[in-house]
Amino acid sequence: MPAQTTERRREKPARARILDTATRLFYAEGVHSVGIDRIIAEAGVAKATFYNHFPGKDDLVRHYVTEESLRQRTLTAGLPAAPPRDTLHALFAYMCEVGGSPAYRGCPFVNTAAEYPDPAHPVRQAIDDHRRWMRGLFHDLLVADGHPDADRTAGILMLLRDGLVVGFDLDDPSALRATAREAVTRALR
Amino acid sequence: MPAQTTERRREKPARARILDTATRLFYAEGVHSVGIDRIIAEAGVAKATFYNHFPGKDDLVRHYVTEESLRQRTLTAGLPAAPPRDTLHALFAYMCEVGGSPAYRGCPFVNTAAEYPDPAHPVRQAIDDHRRWMRGLFHDLLVADGHPDADRTAGILMLLRDGLVVGFDLDDPSALRATAREAVTRALR
DNA sequence: ACGTTACCAGACAGATCTGTCTATTATCGG
DNA sequence: CCGATAATAGACAGATCTGTCTGGTAACGT
Known part of the structure; x- marks a missing residue:
């Protein structure tokens, strides 16, 4: 005792x-x-x-998602100032670095969404928030870079981003790293 | 009775x-x-x-995955003969059509992988099989189209494919449909 | 010094999940 | 007609999961 x-x-x-x-x-x-x-x-x-x-497990899951989102926003906000296009490349380079880690298990938001089918669920709404932030980040950087058609290109960058997080989890990461920069370059062209 | x-x-x-x-x-x-x-x-x-x-639930899940893979392979094999580049566009157009359906819930393989973290698990291996087939399909079509660097471009198409299945599930499908064709065109250029 | 707050340990209820087992019924091949 | 096959309904065991509740303890502010 x-x-x-x-x-x-x-x-x-x-x-x-x-x-x-x-x-x-x-x-x-x-x-x-x-x-x-x-x-x-x-x-x-x-x-x-x-x-x-x-109050319960679902609420814990929601906090898990929002905390993870906050962590990513903080990391992004702490990036050294650079020309917008460099920042975009740095973001994808960082994804590749993280995705190459052996503990990498894919994107927590995508993975969690797979377990919450109802789009109206609070957990899904927290995931939506994060994705809106990320799309907005891409969009703003493209605008700052003077890119025409920032809307559509931000969409393409989201495509690539989602493809990367899935691929780093399910495919060969080393092969993917080489593909990533090429794909981003083609998309920004 | x-x-x-x-x-x-x-x-x-x-x-x-x-x-x-x-x-x-x-x-x-x-x-x-x-x-x-x-x-x-x-x-x-x-x-x-x-x-x-x-024998048990895990085996049922494995059959769920392999059956779904077989269904997609059969569908693909049944496509009308066409120039390889047209077939590639047709494949992505079909993804967009399916992804626009209100019942769309993302890619069954990606979603299931999110629930099976162990890459050595039979379910994950069935998923790997499917992804290898799909990458090979892209690769062969690119080679038949005379595309240089079919390997890398197949990787980029996988990126776009994974991005599409995630985006159609989590984002606005109508906006994504417009982005998709543009992205494929840029990737094949 | 004392009350409040935060935390710990663990029992408990009720639901649900996987997997096994018994006992019965219908259909088909020979 | 009869044995083999495959299916049915449903009880049961053992584990696990969420959530509640009780009772005790340690630290802090005042």
Whole structure:
């Protein structure tokens, strides 16, 4: 019964541990394959604590998606200033770098959407938000680059982006890396 | 008690009813969201019958994938003879047609892969088979068209193909249809 | 010093899922 | 006509999943 060794203040707060663990497991194994019990066990959190922070699993999934979106937006915002076209190439180069990692399991948004068929579901709406942001990012960079027809080209870049995240997961990443830059160059031409 | 009204010979055999029902439900709602109980109920089949035909759910999923692959190969083989470049455009036009349907829920292979993280799993290997076939199809058509660098361009077409199936599921299909032909044309240039 | 807040441990209920098993019925080949 | 085959209905076991609830503990602010 002795007090647990914990100096709890040193650890991350419970909510953050839950979200971190959920993010890791959901991404690596899929949303429906990972149960709440496993998340609370690996997060080292009591069940009541989880349900104090989140109304239920769906809400945790929604936060998983929005947090991941926030992370990507922050990363993008932190890119060094550069000509818009360079930034576009840098974005795709970064995708290729991440996609080459052995832990790469595809795009968390695309993968999660595959498990939530109803487009009206809050999880899907969070995914839609992220995709709207990304399309807008492409569009704004193309406009800044003076590209004619920024709308349509942003659509093509979304196509390539989605193709890359799927391909890096399911095909040979090294072959794909070479293809990627070529495809982006052709698309921006 | 009274025989059931069945003239069983008139109906599709049980195995086909199982596969049809599984295909419909897996595609519409996702693999892990659909239980065996529901499949046998909607297929109008006894539980023992299911386990007589399939060793377990994973094997049913594998057959779902291979049957879907076979269906696409048969459809492709049945295309009217045409110059290879026309056939390529026809393939993408067909994707756009299918992707515009309100029941469209993305690519069954991509969606199923999202629920099977282990690349060594038989289900994933069946998906790999299908993707190899599709890449080979693009490659052969490009070679027949006299395209230089058929390898790399086939990779780009795979990129576009994957981007389309994701986009038709998650974005506005009508806007995407216009983008698609443009993107294919740019890629084949 | 004390009350509030956050957290922990774990039992519990109710649903659902996979897979096995029994017992029965219908159809077909020979 | 009869045995083999294939299908039916449904009970059952064991696991797992979500969500609730109880009771206790540790740290913090005031």
